[in-house]
Amino acid sequence: MNRLKNLIMSDGFNHASASVFSILIGLVFGFIILLISNPAQAVDGFIIILKGGFSTGAKGMGQVLYFATPLILTGLSVGFAFKTGLFNIGAPGQFIMGAFAAVYIGVKWTFLPAPWHWIAALLGAAVIGGLWALIPGLLKAYMNVHEVIATIMMNYIGMYLANHMVKVTVYDSKKALSMNVADSAVLPKGGLDYVFYNHLGNTKDMSTVNCGIWIALLIAVVIYIVLNKTTFGYELKACGYNQNASKYAGINEKRNVVLSMVIAGMLAGLGGGLLYLSGANGRRIKVVDVLAVEGFNGIPAALLGLSNPLGIIFSAIFISYITQGGNYLQRLNFVPEVIDIIIACIIYFSAFSLIIRNLISRILKSRREKARTDEAVPAEAQTVAEAEATVDIVTAADTEATAQTEVKEEGSELL
Amino acid sequence: MSLVFLVFQQTMFFSIPLLIVALGGLFTERSGVTNIALDGMMIMGAFTSIFFINQMQDTMSGQTLLIIAILISVVTGMVFSLFHAYAAVNLKADQIISGTALNMFAPAFAIFIARMIQTNGVQQINFNNTFRIGSVPFLGDIPVLGGLFFRNAYITTYIGFAILVLSVIILYKTKFGLRLRACGEHPHAADSVGINVYRMRYAGVIISGGLAGLGGLVFVVPTSTNFNATVSGYGFLALAVMIFGQWKPLRVLFAAFFFGFMKTIASAYSVIPILSTAAIPSDVYKMVPFIATLIVLAFSSKKSQAPKAVGVPYDKGSR
Amino acid sequence: MDYIIEMLHITKEFPGIIANDDITLQLKKGEIHALLGENGAGKSTLMSVLFGMYQPEKGVIKKEGQEVKINNPNDANELGIGMVHQHFKLVHNFTVLQNIILGVETTKNGFLKMDAARERVMELSNQYGLKVNPDALIEDITVGMQQRVEILKMLYRENEILIFDEPTAVLTPQEIEELMKIMKGLREEGKSILFITHKLNEIKAVADRCTVLRKGKYIGTVDVASTSKEEMSEMMVGRKVNFAVDKKDAVPGPIDLEVRDVTVSSKHSSKKAVNHVSFTVRKGEIVCIAGIDGNGQSELVYALTGLTPIESGQILLNGKDITKMNVRSRNLQGMSHIPEDRHKDGLILDYTLTENMILKKYFTPEFQNKGFLKFDAASRYTKKLIEKFDIRSGQGERTQVRSMSGGNQQKAIVAREIDLDPEILIAVQPTRGLDVGAIEYIHQQLVAQRDEGKAVLLISLELDEVMNVSDRILVIYEGEIVADLDPKEITVQELGLYMSGSKRSEVTA
């Protein structure tokens, strides 16, 4: 009981509930958009969105995890860099370079037997992704080049280079795509084939999900431990917060900046590898001059997950879940971009988490105080207490308002 | 010679929108707010103004239409930027988050609305380009210069240069500029001399929104005949140009033109005598502008001029 | 009454703390009124209320008997109130002139009228003897200059009531003297001054009356001429304070730190920041490097601690050459460093107190096992230091350092560095901006180190500190050591002459 209380009062819970709040507000906003665009089907449409991946049963949930896999990794890439004080906007470049490495190894290194082949391909993806981030890392540490601009440049260079390399090495010119990787390079299902499928006639309609999601989850936990439990993470975060003080403490701050970038790049690269090795029916690299959108999608995943590796797992799965819902929305007369608008709103409202967080901690605090004074009150009064608790929310909001008066005074002049 | 004119004119098509948008970014960052939503703001500005052109082109054409479209793009960008300003200034929110949200919102919104209001659920918006000025009277006949600046030109090019000049004047010669810059460097100092930091930051963000919106229109008009809810990531490139230009208008001009020139060379190499014969694949040429920028940056970034307080929400209480 | 400003029964609360609790302050026209109180007593808050930065929950402000409402600095300005803030409010990359006119710019057709402003500033500058170069960038001028700019800002606005919040904490003795003169001059002109300081000497020197605060409460207002320093300090802290540092004679042992002919190049000019400097520090002595700010002290310390490379020379610790070692190795050899700028170098403000306390030890087996941090050990260790060094903060070892007061942040650094049990402790301005209680404590700690047979190298700008604490004084001037003095044998005046470069003696290393 006490432990539960501690959990509820903890920062982590507080942060998470702020994210949940923003999700709710975003969804309400989405519903309003549905209402405006097609009032007759708005309710049904909204239900479809909420049902998300479940709309297609077990397979649908498998698909949710499948789409979440690269998102977790690019989210980790962005989030990890954030935690160490860097804004890695270069995930698209690292992602596609990693993808190319994986596909290259997957197609060419057929001399490797089954588990080693895909493992080698994934490692190759991580290494190349890391190398791709090494350059902005070095430029940042030793030449003081802003990492945002360096990674933007590396995105484009990576995109063109990956296109070129695909064309000269592993090109299926009939389809203008990369070749299919060898079967031994395809990620195994990792037991997920027993769970995520639908019946279609007398065949199994399999989900594309594969052991990549296990790998993604594992990596997220590893990153969490590295950041929060190890001296290495301690050093990295120290450099992120204050480079001068890190140097003063004897930490090699330049090396750490480079390492942070490289690890971020490895994560994004691995994401590329996991996506493009996902199976025979999976993705092939399209030789087109467009930045890998999976890389950019890491930014909202990281932000919604508050850059916390465990938070990113949930945010990536959530974004994937709701995107699946959006896909299903096509069955009604809606433009599927509605879902992008909803996600954008959720992200926007999550920017207000500071305020939401304060509000929540006030509510919890006043509830706790209430509980303390109410301890003597008999059980019949429960409902009354609850009604009062609702009132509390209002007063809490009031207190918040007074605390913010200085801000408001200024704000009101503007609005 | 015609090749020189071509390279010059095409450089303008790349550089002017980058210049305008990067100057917008400069205003917001100089006021202390980061704005990674420039891309989204460009899309919104281009969307409404081109939709307007699309609707009105049967009754209007030429420079009048373009100028009204320009106003619309500016206003759209400004209105859209209010969301960022509200989050960043009033709510002291994380500016990266709010910027990311707007970047996601803009293309989705543009497609969504276009499909809702256009017949057949079409998302692309077509327009007729009636805005090109074949040759500016008199000026177009000046040897060399006429060919460079006054033939085959768009009024938006001159607007771009006008914005540059105005930016320099506003930032360095007016009360507003002085105050704006103070807010980006040391908002507490500005506050202590009675400057309303919140209001200045709103101004910075709104100016960036207006310029980004305009930049979106300027980007699309000379290079296409339709708009498809994208500005090809030029908002991010403008951000890069702004950093490249070290938050200073004239250096931003240089950065925009350096990048635009590199882009032009990389796109037009097939008619440039030396380059066309060297059997280098186009993918390599396409990388050149980005690699060149990185190299220049590596040797010019030792001392960063970023506004000190940029990205940090202003909180009176904190110290 | 001829009070120009009255603050009556002012109460100002911050979440969890009453910073000002029913405080009354009355300022007479044409007086210098000192405001005295420990760190966190509420002085800055009270002044911020007067200047319109905060709104009090209770209380009224009157100007010349008339109740006024001060909602923002603009209102204050209109009432003729100006303020030099504890932390200067200057834009670092603006010129002096731009900083002065900021907020009260005059324009013509929308353009700034800089020339007229420049004329006016030069006029004021001459009138009050405040020498400044209007076109210099703030980041290029000394702290003393910056202060002059702040004062000019008030004069430019024709303020009648001038608030100085701890103006002397960052000044050299000469600059302080100059400031005192300026303040007196302003008083002659009929201006009324509120003056915050922790230094009783200064109050004695210039103030007419003094109001004392303690923990947010009003203690009393006294006439300075008829009140002793001891009485005032007792009012301030509620107990007797020992001004002279209690210490036995030093018993210097063998050489601990030896600096041989060290030269450090300057970032700004071709002149060397540190020019062929040689000296030694023995075990069991406190050697102080005295000098006016900007004479190479910071660069010398950065060179000794390995934060910047040196051009030539040698540094030996306990006879071992550490010249080529990095920061970490030097620390492991027994070098501790209390840095000059606690926010820039000394602390990671977003880390908790625990995380900051292990900043130099996290990698040792005490706090780390196979790369994993031992959080329990770390927080036990921090609790121990909190106890031992009386570090006060809201949530104990879990407090985010950013939310701690400056004095307690400094204590935390001192605790960390002393607990490293160093061979040599390099302390740079360790008492900057602290109240007498805290200063007393830190001085005791330095002496205790010495008495344990450790070497201490103290870098200080404050002559009192230099004279009281050190066993030997090295004077640095323009990057060179110009004197090696015994504090018992010289006067403050003499020391000042060495520091200003008007005198030098042969120094043998």
Next chain:
Amino acid sequence: GGGGEKEPVAEDTYEIAMITDIGSIDDKSFNQGTWEGIVAYTEENNITHKYYKPTEQSTDAYLAAIQLAVEGGAKVIVTPGFLFEEPIFLAQDLYEDVTFILIDGNPHNADYSEFRTEKNAVGIVFAEEQSGYLAGYAAVKDGYTKLGFMGGMAVPAVVRYGYGFVQGADAAAAELGINGIDIKYHYTGNFDATPETQTLAASWYAEGTEVIFACGGAVGNSVMSAAEAASAKVIGVDVDQSSESPTVITSAMKGLGAAVQSALGEYYNGTFPGGESLIYAADMDGVKLPMESSKFNTFSQADYDAVFAKLVAGEIKLQKDTDAEDVTKVTVTKSKVTLVE
């Protein structure tokens, strides 16, 4: 598993569905052409219709979109683009009650080892090389001697257009007895309107290129923009693009809409050509130039009819994508083809 939940709005079903390839239904290319065909047929016959967008570009995602369409009540599913070859290969077995019309390809498995079209499916491909041939032929006949080709990406259909264009231009030159037809040939790398493409086109025009065959959806918008500035000409692709810019002299069309309409008509008549691989060439009115809207100087309807008749008669043999590794290997006699990589 099992997704057998009751549908929220049962009455909303759509009988004819189209799955878009990545790209929207207004891509100025096969998505758009196909969709227009569907709309024309269904509106005339009052049949419900809808298009679906897959979540990503992969066989699985396309299959999922097909499943979605089936659940949405689709009886006929039209899929434009060769990327549907594998998905339809699988779907034709999975959904035996549903009929598939595959445009631009024929169903086959992942490693091309098995090509199979079931009774509930039909594969339709076009002789793009003939369409390109017509365009190239007409352009040279009309007096243009400096030509350009800008494809989006080197996918088979685009390559066929390109090869045909080169061969057509060369044939016309041979007929006219002129040498020195100059053809620049390039793939831009995407199907989007970009300033890079606009610059490239502008540079070609500046160097003397008179007309560019813009062969890749929105690539055309960039080329037209450059052409308008240079007062030069453009040849459109797939659909009649003359309305998009006055610079478009003609368009190398393929009868996407007609083919779709005809297949749908046959489905409802009960004469669906299930299991077949249809090739829409000149003989089936699968390719053409829109002579009504074309802006030729001298090239007349009669000229067009003559060359078209030869194509119908099979008198003209053309090299296709599978016949030459790249365009420099296409046999030409009177022209100089410069491949810009």
